[in-house]
Amino acid sequence: MLPGGMEWIIIGAAVLLFFGGKKIPEMMKGLGTGIKEFKNASNTEEKEKLDESKKESSSK
Numbered sequence: 001m002l003p004g005g006m007e008w009i010i011i012g013a014a015v016l017l018f019f020g021g022k023k024i025p026e027m028m029k030g031l032g033t034g035i036k037e038f039k040n041a042s043n044t045e046e047k048e049k050l051d052e053s054k055k056e057s058s059s060k
Contacts, residue, residue, distance in 0.1 A: 003011065019027065 015024065
């Protein structure tokens with residue numbers, strides 16, 4: 001069960017109290033960078049697999 005609107009407000013307030021207003025944007029920037037790197041790595045892996053399968057099918 002997902003939290004409702006009031007629960008999200010309480011969670012947001014708790015995060016703001018724990019980390020402070022200045023630290024949150026830095027954390028989100030780091031999270032965004034990590035997600036971007038993960039997507040790039042997974043796309044690269046998929047592309048390499050496709051290239052390998054194309055090479056194998058063309059060499060047969």
